[in-house]
Amino acid sequence: MSAIAGLIHLNGSHLDRDTLYRMQTLLCPYGQDAQHSWHQGSAGLARTLLRITPEDSLDRQPLWHQGQQLAMVFDGRLDNREELIAQLDIAPSRAVQMADSEIAFHACARWDSEAPRHLLGDYTLACWQPRRQRLWLARDPLGMRPLFWYWRDDLFAFASMPKALFAVPGLTKTLCEESLHDYLCLMPMSGPQSLYRDIFRVEPGQVVELDKGRLDKRYHFRFDPDREIRLGSDDEYVEALKEQLERATHRRLRSRGPIASHLSSGLDSSTVTAVAAGILEQQDAPLLAYTAAPRKGFNGPVPRQRHADETVGAKALADRFDNIEHVILHRDETATPLDDLHEVIEQLDRAPLNACNMVWEKAIRENAAQRGVKVLLNGNLGNMSISHDGMPYLPWLLAHGKWLTLAKLYRQFKERNPNLHWRRMIRPCLMPLMPNAIWRARERSRRRIATLSEYSSINPTWSHRMNSEARARRMGFDLSHQPDWQGRKQRITSLYRIDTGEYNAITNLHGMEDRDPTADRELMAFCLAIPESQYLGDGRTKWLIRRTMQGILPSEILDTPTRGLQAPDWHENAEKLLPQMRLELEKLKAHESAGRYLDLEGMEQAISEWPAEGWDDPRVEARFRLWLLRGMSVGGFIRYAEEGNE
Incomplete structure (x- = not known):
């Protein structure tokens, strides 16, 4: 992994090298192994490197080709190296001496700003063409790596983290009130605006191009809401998902050091851990699996349908694999969510919305760093891909008159839950199909919709001035809007509003890289294209992943009726x-x-x-x-x- 930055003087003046070096210095913690810069005339690029893959030892960025007048910096990992090597006609004997960045450089030289369409993996990149006075930036479709930019009449700058941009003279950390408002109201990000008034982000799957003073933005990849995969039987879907899961996980195991994973009692992290352990077992390689637990002896109350101790399911899984070393980290009884809050804010350049989780996440990263871990696996986007619950299938059946199928599903749910009354099925079937005004009135009367003042500590006067509820509806983030019955489109829309780039970047501060197999582009596209009927069946939600992992995950995970509660003892001390x-x-x-x-x-x-x-x-x-x-x-x-x- 790398952190990248660049500075272009648009008025033709020579590069301000001091500013470029300050930008590079501010990014050094995110790339502690090597720091280099390149400059020519009015432009300069910088890269700080954290060596994660074996090929990272070959990284020689920034890259420059005199003949093609092309300079590039690249942050990321290519998961289709072999495919690209073949497409670019690179000799195998030469390819083994090339870092991912150099292969990406050849792709950019061949396909220009169409290159991101060919790249598979987690990445950001920037290409500068001095002869054409053209710069373009790109980011992977799931936004696993961050990239921000700043533009004024005489200058354009970009960097992996906002902090590096604040090295530019005259640029201050002035907040964008609209973005701060939306963040405080838990509205996902929309559009390029960051939390800072003058700084913008390259959105996931986007190319930002500056050509002779004109700025253009376009998407190089979007998920297809109309694509649907039809296979011959239920078992074929299971086998296809197994293949996709193994491929996505295998891509994320390339490392020059030990590999670890998050392991909770949930389906996503346990699936990632199990698949990774199976692959590594064949390579006679170990896997560290981390489970965060409350303090020893905690027996406090937790909300209904939740459980506090995730070690039971996690341990049952770890015991199934000889190559898993299971590490349970109990909360330090003296720790609170505020202990490292300001440090985390400075690392993220934003406010963490779940400070409780930052405590145990930091504990895992610190322990993993002590053990020399280079890759830390997670399943953060699993609910968008492998473990989609399938609930939109119910209103879809109702809307399309599939009464017999709906009745069959009810009987299956009734068999698994004898106390289930048919009225309990009415809400998930009808609510998404109701006119929104009626739905909102009904839900508010039953106190099922939280008002803004119940979940956000926003100043009521400011909220009134910003017209929060109208703004939320206008931006499509109205929390009081009923669920969409078009599951695929709903998930795609949600994916475009998720941006975890900065959170992934702070893992680099501990000398390792976060990787999420459930966020693999091809796996995600596959899961989005599967019919809803595969996700809801046999009286169970998340039916596809349960069938896929049957016999691999223990019953303590597959059959538990409750969901784990992270940091249940946060309020103690x-x-x-x-x-x-x-x-x-x-x-x-x-x-x-x-x-x-x-x-x-x-x-x-x-x-x-x-x-x-x-x-x-x-x-x-x-x-x-x-x-x-x-x-x-x-x-x-x-x-x-x-x-x-x-």
């Missing part, structure tokens, strides 16, 4: 956490703008009403874990941005 919150609140009060954006009075009241019990009540969890803690996180980010401008 209140004698340390509450003073931290009060201190943070006083700092926020000292910043005039923080009070403009956040409901500081409400946050103060919540701290004073900290409960001694009732943590199994979803309303208590929502108020303190979501509303209050997320408010603290966003407040810390506001302070970070403002103090950076002082």
Whole structure:
């Protein structure tokens, strides 16, 4: 993995080398093994390298071809090296001496800005053509690596992280109020605007091109909502998914050091762990599997349909593979979600929306770093691909008059859940088909839709001025809108709004790389094209992955009726956490703008009403874990941005 940056003076003046070097220096923590830059005339490129794959030892970026007048920096991993080598007519004897970046360079030289269509993997890249005065940037379709840009009349700059762009003279960390509002209201990102007013992101699957002072943006890849795969039998879908899963996982095992995985009691991480362990077992190679657990002896209450101890299912899986070393990390009893909050904000250049999870994620990364791990697998996008629940199939059947199939599904659900009443099936069948106004009125009357003030600590005055609910509906993020019965289109739309690039980048600070087999482009396209009937059947949601992993995953994972709750004991150690919150609140009060954006009075009241019990009540969890803690996180980010401008 690399972190990349570049600076182009559009007025023809010579490159400001000091600024380029400052940009490179700010990215050094994300690429600790090597740092290099290239400059010519009015342009310069920089790269900091973290060696993850064996081929990374051959990396010689930035790359420059005098004859073609092409310079390039590349951050990422190519999963179709052999295919590209053949397409580009590169001799095998030469290819073994080439890093992924050099193969990508040849692709860009051959196909220009069409090259990203041919690249498979997690990547960002930038190509500068000085003779044509043309720069173009690209990012992989799932947005696994981050890339940002800044443009003014006399200058264009880009970097893997916003912090490097703030090295540009005159550019400040001025917040974009609209983006901050949407972030605080939990609206997924839409469009190129970042949380900073003058900084924009290359969106997943996008090419951004600057040609003679004109900026153009287009997508090099989008998932096809009309594509559907029809196979001959249910078993054929299972075999096809197994093949796709093994291929996607195998692509992510290329490493110059040990490989580890996240392992919870959920279907996604356990599937990734099991498939990876099976492949590595054939290579006589080990796999570290990490499970985050509450403090030893924790027996506190958790909300209904959740379980606190994920080690039971995780251990049952680990015991099935001789090459898995299972590492259970219990929460440090003295740790709180606020301990490293400001450090994480500075690393991300944004506020983490789930500070509780950052605690155990950091613990896993630190332990893995001590063991020399280079690759850390996860299944973060599994619910969009392999473990889609299939619920949109119910209203689809109703809308298309498939009454017998619907009745059959109900009987199957009834067999597995004898207490299930037919009225329980009405809501998932009818709700997505109702006019939105009727649906919203019904759900609000039954308190099934949370109001904005219940999940966001936004200042009500600012929310009113921003017209939050109307803005959410206009942007397509209305949380009170009923679920879509068109499952494929719904998932594709959601995918375009997910951007985890910065979160993946901070893993590089620990000398390793996050990789998600469930976010493989070909696996994702396959899963999106499968009929909904394969995901909901035999009285079970997520039917396809359950069949696929039958006999591989233990019953403690496949058949558990509850879902794991991460960091269930986050609220403990209140004698340390509450003073931290009060201190943070006083700092926020000292910043005039923080009070403009956040409901500081409400946050103060919540701290004073900290409960001694009732943590199994979803309303208590929502108020303190979501509303209050997320408010603290966003407040810390506001302070970070403002103090950076002082």
